[in-house]
Each structure stands twice: as structure tokens, then as C-alpha cells.
Amino acid sequence: MKGRDLLRLAYGGFRGHRLRTLLSVLGVSAGIAAVVVLTSLGSAARDYITREFLSLGTNLLIVLPGKTETTGMVPVIGGVPHELTLEDAEYLERNLRSVKRMTPVVLGSARARHRNRARNVTVVGTSETFREVNGLTVARGIFLPRRVARKHEPVCVLGATVARELFGRENPLNQFVRVGGFRFRVIGVTAPRGMMLGADLDEMIEVPTRSAMKLFNRRGLFRLLIELKNEEAIPFVRRDVARLIKERHEGEEDITVFTQDALLATFGKILDAVTAALSAIAAISLAVAGIGIMNVMLVAVSERRNEIGLMKALGATRNQVTALFLTEAALLGGFGGAAGILFGTAACRVFTRIYPDFPVSPPLWAVAAAAFVALGVGAFFGGYPARKAARLDPVAALRSRG
């Protein structure tokens, strides 16, 4: 039997059973649409996180004060025996090799005021590197020069939202902003960047690290970003950082060093768990759809016993009968898959329209996989009915009504 004839005969089997066929196709399409939407969401989330982290630069070590037991996981900061100080950072910079640049970061919130306008802002004590690793661009003026990080210098850079809300249409450059008890001269404004790992970069004010420490009356750093010259240096520098800090902290290794990979892995694990849960939901809906196909095919086999007997009398082999009913089931799956891919893609469009910051579109592999799964579900759940048809005794089948 030729493939095209097989398809034609199988397709003909749906004639006269429009509603039944449509319903089982709808069942499959719901399952496949779920697969498409869920895989798209998962892959969009992964893309989003990878994108955010990539801008951190690949050869990045992040040093946090405090020791956590979990290896590689993002630490929950608890009691800190020794703070990580600016002096620690300077000591590291003097003694480490392969370091491209080092950025101490201090974080806090404060009220910023310009004349009669005020708002709460996140103050970041940092330097030029912060701009680079966060992919910020300067819209006006300059960013914090590297040299000012270690000194107190009352200059600041405004996030786009802060600049707009405090200055309106005025040019903020060289004007003063009062943050906490200090006056800072505005030397730059960053271009809108939006959310990054849950924080809105446009609502921040960047000041030199030392100034932020003064502002918040703090000795310890929030974290220390160390960018290395090459990836190979990561394990060595990591070890050296631990050793050098131990020297300065009276023999205690009370810091945590983690890499971008570890961060990614942490998010990856969370994503994997979410993906597994979503996949289970999709699998259940596909199984339900498959059982629908099986039911429809069993009805078709018992309705067409006579025809099956006839086919055998006309020279059809068992394999041909099996192939015919399998093809019918796979077609149900295939049509369901096509409809499901359309529905799923449409749902992704709607989602993207509602949340434009989080664009979701079905990746090509997901579409291909969905189509494959749809056909597979049809063939798998059509298997039993098809074998049942092939095993029918032709004489008994021909004697039956219908």
C-alpha cells in the first residue's frame, strides 16, 4: 500500500463523523496548546535570566560578607562576624593577580530631595564598573569616574526616573540633590534601563562607594564585584580571595565567593522545578487527550468491523489494517497538534501584549516538539485500537452488521 493511499483511506474514515472527530481533535489541541504555552513561558524565563546575567560579564566573582554552608547557592545573609571593608577590597586588589577591575558596592535607601520635590531612592555606592556590568548607558554627563570610588566625593549619577521626578524638564547636570544629610552634585543621568533581577535601575542614585558608606554610616560593603581578565583564573582567584581575607579576618573565612555560573545554576534549579511541574500538567492534559483518541478509535473499529473484514477479504494484511487505523489516530493527533500550536501561539501573543517586558514566543524547537508529541500521542493511544482491528477474524467481522 502506498503512503498517499494510506493517508487518503485513513482520512476518509472521518467522513460522517465530523463532530466526534472535531471533539477529539479539540481535546488534543488543548493539550498541545498547553505544551506550547508552558514551554514558551519556561524558555522565555530562562532567556530573561540568562540575558540579565550575561550583562554582568562572564568572568565575574561576587564576594559577600558572611559564610553560608550551602555550596554554590545564593547565600542568605545572616550574622556577620567581620564586615567586608573597603580596606579589605584594597588589600585584595594589591595582592591578587588576573584582576581586571574591582568594584566595591554599598546599598541603602534614602530620601532624595531637590527644592520642593522629593522621593525615596535606592542609593548605590559604586564606581564605573557598576555601569558596565549592568549595561547602563549615560544619557547626559558622565558616570562616576573610577578614581572617585575610594574617596568621598559629593557627586552623583541619577537614574532616569529619579532625574525626571526631581528635575522635570530642567537639566539636572551640576545641580544639587540632597540625599540624607549630604548634598551631591549631579554629574550624570543614565538612560532608561528598567528592571534588572527585581530592582529598578531607573530608581537608583549612584554615588562613590566611600560617600555611600559615610551617608549610611557603615563600615561594611554590601558586596564586592571582581572582574577577572580570563575565565581560567576563576578557581585560582577564588582560592586566593578566601586565603587573603582569612589573613585579615583573624583566621576566619567569613566571606562567600560565588560566580555567575553558580547564580545561573541556582536560578536554573528553580526553573527546572517549575518546568517539571508545568510539564506534568501538560502531560496529564495530553494523556486525557490521548484517551479521547483511543475512545474514538475504539468506536471507529467496532463501527467498521464489516469494512475491516472486507479489507482482509480483498487482500489487506494485518499490518496494513494496523497501519490504516494507526494513521487515522495519528491524523487526529496531527490535526489536534496543528490546532494546538495555533492556539498556543495565539495565547503567547496575548500574554506578550499584556506583559510587554516579558516577551513570550514559542521557540521553534517547542513547535516541532509539540507537533511530534501530537502525532506520537495519536499513534500511541491509537495502537491498541489498531491492533484490535488487525486481529479481528475476517469471517466474524464480515457477518457483523454495520
Add this chain to the structure above:
Amino acid sequence: MIRLENISRTFFVGGRPVHALRKVSFSIAEGEYVTIMGASGSGKSTLLNILGCLDRPNAGRYFLDGREVGGMKDEELAAVRGHKIGFVFQAFHLVPRLTALENVELPMVFAGAERGARRRAAQKALETVGLADRAEHRPNQLSGGERQRVAIARSIVMKPAILLADEPTGNLDSRTGLEVIALLEKLNTSGMTLVIVTHDPKLGSRAPHLIRLSDGRVIEDVFPKGAVTAKRSINRAGERADENVAD
């Protein structure tokens, strides 16, 4: 061409055996025209199904062209049914959603024939049964006699050596029935071995070779017009066909 040796077929209904055929033996030579007669329930259909390789006997041996059918696997049996044997049923058994032409093509589809060759052969078979102009009709647009003729076209489209017809006139009025019988006889004249099952004595008396069943046994295996016994001993295909034409 066909030889049965002590063929028995027993069905079990509710654990109790029903002997549909008991030690049936006979032979049919190539090109013959045979009628199998008997009361309802005497085992005629069972016998024909075994001859057509649709059913297997519980005991006995069936030789088709010298090969024993009992040892054949599903693929081989399907090939025999497809290539060597044409079936005509009392209930026509046309596929309602297919046109007359598509119904006739069906055996060639399973045999894997090319579309073009199939179309031509089916068209020709429809011409043979006088229904070339009904090719695009569906079964429900045809009369009973026309349906049976489409079924006959389907049975001959693979050019089988043997035609088996189980009460082919059972669902037809007597005049249409006679037309169908005449058509089958014409096919026999052109060389096909023809076996018709009927319980109509008038039709039964037309065939040179008569096998009568009763309660699963062969009670008569005769050549009423005589002479044929002699023909059987010759048993050569070409001559037999010629002699049938001469009848």
C-alpha cells in the same frame, strides 16, 4: 487447482461444538464452474470461507495450486486473497463513502499498485460489468443489481484465478439475480474458475459441477451433464476454458 482432504470445521457455541463441516473432500479443476448447494445452515458459507482462505479448518488439508494453505502465514494468506481469489458477497459489502470506481480499486490499493494503473484496471473492470458510466456514483446512488455488479468488478480487478460467490443473488429480485449469474458465467467462460453458493435449485442446475452439502457433509459431488467427468480427467486449463465456451 483446489483439493480438499477431510476438511472439518467446528465452532464452539457456549462450550458446545457445532460441526459446520465434517470431513469434506473434493477437487475443483482450473476453469470449472461449480455450484455448492444445501439447506440453510448446512455449512456452505463456512466451506466457501475456507476455500477463500478467510477461515482455517480445524482438521484436514487444503491444497491450492498444489500448496497446502494450512502452513501459510498471514502475509501469504493475504497475498492469496488479494491476487488469486475474488470474493462476491450476498450483502455486496461496498464501502459506502467511496465511489464505485474507488471501491473497485481497493484490492489494488492493498496490493500497492500505482494510481494510474489502478484507475485503468478499475475502469476496465467496470466496463466488463457494464457500469462504466456509474464510476463516480456512491453505493447508495446505485440499485441492488448495480451494487452487486460493482462488487463483481472489484472481485475481478486483480485478475484472480478463482471467483467465489456466496449467495450473490440472495439480496436481489429474480430477474436481476439472473443477470448477475449470467455475468459471473461470462467471466467463467473467459477462464476464471467460478464457485457459486446458492440454495436456489434453478440456479444450481445451470452449473456443470454440483456439490451438495447437508449438515456439514458432502452428500453429492456430481457432473449432471455427464461428459464432464471425462473432461476432469484431462484436467488441462486451456482445453477446459475452450470447452466451457463451447457449452
